[in-house]
Amino acid sequence: MLEAAGLDCVRQGRVLFRALGFTLARGERLRIAGANGSGKTSLLRILCGLLSPDAGEVRWQGQKIESLREEYARHLLYLGHAPGVKDDLTPVENLEVACRLVGISFAGKILEDALAQLGVPDDVPVRKLSQGQRRRAALARLVVSEQVPLWLLDEPYAALDAQAAATVDALITAHAARGGAVIFTTHQETGAAAARVIELHA
Amino acid sequence: MLDAALCVVQRDLLLAWRRRGDVATALLFFVIVASLFPLGIGFEPNLLRAIAPGVIWVAALLSSMLSLARLFAADHADGTLEQMLLGASPLGVIATAKAAAHWIVSGLPLALIAPLIALQYDVPAALYPVLALSLLLGTPVLSLIGAIGAALTLGVRGGGILLSLLVLPLYVPVLILGAGSVDMASAGMGGEGQLLLLAALLVGSCAFAPWAIAAALRISME
Numbered sequence: 001m002l003e004a005a006g007l008d009c010v011r012q013g014r015v016l017f018r019a020l021g022f023t024l025a026r027g028e029r030l031r032i033a034g035a036n037g038s039g040k041t042s043l044l045r046i047l048c049g050l051l052s053p054d055a056g057e058v059r060w061q062g063q064k065i066e067s068l069r070e071e072y073a074r075h076l077l078y079l080g081h082a083p084g085v086k087d088d089l090t091p092v093e094n095l096e097v098a099c100r101l102v103g104i105s106f107a108g109k110i111l112e113d114a115l116a117q118l119g120v121p122d123d124v125p126v127r128k129l130s131q132g133q134r135r136r137a138a139l140a141r142l143v144v145s146e147q148v149p150l151w152l153l154d155e156p157y158a159a160l161d162a163q164a165a166a167t168v169d170a171l172i173t174a175h176a177a178r179g180g181a182v183i184f185t186t187h188q189e190t191g192a193a194a195a196r197v198i199e200l201h202a
Numbered sequence: 203m204l205d206a207a208l209c210v211v212q213r214d215l216l217l218a219w220r221r222r223g224d225v226a227t228a229l230l231f232f233v234i235v236a237s238l239f240p241l242g243i244g245f246e247p248n249l250l251r252a253i254a255p256g257v258i259w260v261a262a263l264l265s266s267m268l269s270l271a272r273l274f275a276a277d278h279a280d281g282t283l284e285q286m287l288l289g290a291s292p293l294g295v296i297a298t299a300k301a302a303a304h305w306i307v308s309g310l311p312l313a314l315i316a317p318l319i320a321l322q323y324d325v326p327a328a329l330y331p332v333l334a335l336s337l338l339l340g341t342p343v344l345s346l347i348g349a350i351g352a353a354l355t356l357g358v359r360g361g362g363i364l365l366s367l368l369v370l371p372l373y374v375p376v377l378i379l380g381a382g383s384v385d386m387a388s389a390g391m392g393g394e395g396q397l398l399l400l401a402a403l404l405v406g407s408c409a410f411a412p413w414a415i416a417a418a419l420r421i422s423m424e
Contacts, residue, residue, distance in 0.1 A: 048288060051424055074290045082281025088220040089213070097282075100209035101289035101296075125220075 001026060001181060002047070002150060006056035009042050016042055017200055021056070024183065026149075029176050032185045034200030040185040041081055043200070044154050047183065048078040060150075074102065077145045078152045083138035087127040091120050091137040098141050106144060114143035118167060135159045142171045151175060153184040206291040207299040214303030224269070225307050232265035232312055236319045247324050254323035255333065255384035261319075262312045262337060262380075263373050266344045269308045270369070271362045273300060273352040274419065287423060294412035297419065301342075301349040301411070309341030325388075332387040332397070339400040340380040346411035347372050353418035376403060 002024040009016040016039030024030055032040050045051040047058055049065045049072065058065045065072045085094040095111045115122045118136040126134055139156060151172070157165050172182050182195075218225050239257045240250055277283035286296045316337050317330040325333070351369035355361035379400045383393030 050284060050287060070290055070292055073288045076288060078284065078288050080281045080284050082279070082284070084281035084285050086213075086217060086280060086282060088217050093213075093216070097209055097213050098285060101206050101285055101291075103206070103290040 001061050002183075003059040003062075004047065004056065005059070007043070007046060007053045007058070008055035009039055009046065009051075010054050011039070011042060019056070020198075022198060024150075024181050026179045026181060027176050028181050029172060029195035030181075030183045031195040031197045032183065032200065033197055034185075034187065036187060038200040040187075040200060041154055044078070044152050044183065044185060045080075048076055048152050049073075050078075075148060076150050076152065077102075077141060077148045079138060079141065079154060079156060081154050083134050085126050085134060085137050088125055090123050090125055091115050091129075091140065092122040094126060094137060095140050095144065099144060102148075104144055104147070110144060111140075114140040117143055118164065132159045132161060132164065136164055139164075139168060139171075142168070142175075146175070146178065146180075149180050151180065151182045151184075153182065155186060156184050157186055157188070203291040203295055206289055207295050210286070210296055210299035211303045211306075214300065215306060218303070218307045224272075225311075228265050228268045228308055229311055229315070231268060232261050233315065233319065235264060236261040237322060240322050250323045251325060251388070254320055254325045255381040255388075256377075257323070258316055258319055258333065259337075259340075259377050259381040262309075262316070262341065263344065263370070263377060265312065266308050266341060266348065267366055267369065269304065270348040270352045271355075271365055273304055273349060274356050274422075275352075275361070278356055278423075283419070283423070287419065293416035293419060297349060297353070297415035298346075298408075298412045301345045301415070304349065305342045305345040309337070309345055312341060313337035325384075329384055329387055332393045333384050335397060336380040336383045336393070336400060339397060339404055340376045343376050343400070343403050343407050344373060346407040346415075347376075350411060350414045350418055353415050353422060356419070356422035376400070379403070 005021045007020040008018050032043060034040050042051060046053045060068060060072050060075065092111050092115060095114065096106065099106045112122050115137065118140050120133055120136045120140065126137060129137065135158065156168050160168065172184070175182055236258055239253065243249065274283060287293060289296060313334050316333050320330060320333055348369050351365050355365045355368065358364060379396045383396035383400065386396060387393035
């Protein structure tokens with residue numbers, strides 16, 4: 001469902017990758033590996049449309065993502081390098097904002113349950129949480145995004161303990177089993193097993 | 203789409219409430235700057251009455267500038283701005299919601315306390331409604347134009363100063379019309395002409411600013 005063709009990325013005069021292309025089908029998990037600064041985050045930002053590639057194009061179900069824009073955003077969950085949670089809001093408020101922005105409906109106690117699944121207290125301002133708990137509060141978006149077909153996750157395992165990493169693993173595997181597609185970056189060898197790997201060498 | 207906009211307004215108001223110290227700072231800045239002039243110039247009632255509209259309006263411009271630098275920068279730093287760019291509603295709608303929340307927090311209170319400041323300048327009570335109305339119509343324009351500047355200078359080092367240099371010249375028409383309306387009313391000619399032009403500016407910026415803010419945000423986020 002996602003196709004990248006001939007992607008070039010040059011940042012500050014450095015060539016990060018040239019003529020990168022791949023296709024991603026339903027149920028696939030793609031891991032983007034590479035050292036720090038090899039362009040993993042840039043590639044993800046290109047794939048979600050935040051950054052335009054220096055050449056090449058990204059197509060979602062056959063159509064260029066620039067022409068789809070909000071339509072594409074509806075099919076996409078992007079979890080960036082910054083966790084995307086507000087320090088002065090509680091995790092549940094943060095999650096509610098994230099859902100309303102992309103139009104995910106949340107009835108009953110879905111949000112509280114999602115946070116409980118990742119073991120985050122839901123009524124303490126994020127400011128008072130540890131780095132790992134903040135990360136988990138951001139990752140709770142995965143739980144409520146079952147209906148969103150494409151997940152783009154930047155370093156989902158960063159700052160997580162073994163138990164939380166296993167939870168994330170399970171979420172990614174379950175999503176692929178449902179017919180969703182997941183692209184994630186890691187610089188370690190951890191992460192959902194049996195995934196296809198793209199290595200970036202800057 | 204409207205729910206996303208409403209959500210952004212609610213979120214920003216909630217954040218402003220949780221950090222009400224910041225909001226109070228901008229308001230106090232307005233009150234103090236406007237109060238310094240009578241102290242510095244001395245109490246010559248005719249002079250004070252003459253400069254009141256201009257001084258109050260300049261203080262309002264500066265105070266609305268104060269909080270502009272944070273408008274997108276905070277969301278940029280913690281990644282929530284990326285979420286808004288990748289939201290299911292057009293970025294222009296989200297940008298307008300951000301500007302609206304900025305106005306409710308930093309513009310609306312100015313219009314409400316301006317008559318209190320006018321008291322220090324011995325402005326006749328009959329002019330209070332004109333002053334408040336001119337601020338009610340003018341400050342949303344300041345928030346919308348300011349948001350364009352804030353989006354353009356996002357992530358630029360020394361962006362705060364650059365933002366002022368960029369935005370203050372664009373505020374000039376609002377300043378002239380806003381202060382002018384009160385001047386005309388005090389001269390007994392009614393300020394309706396200026397107020398109508400201010401309203402036209404507001405309608406115009408509501409129509410064009412959202413797209414400019416959205417385009418600026420996309421460039422800055424690259």
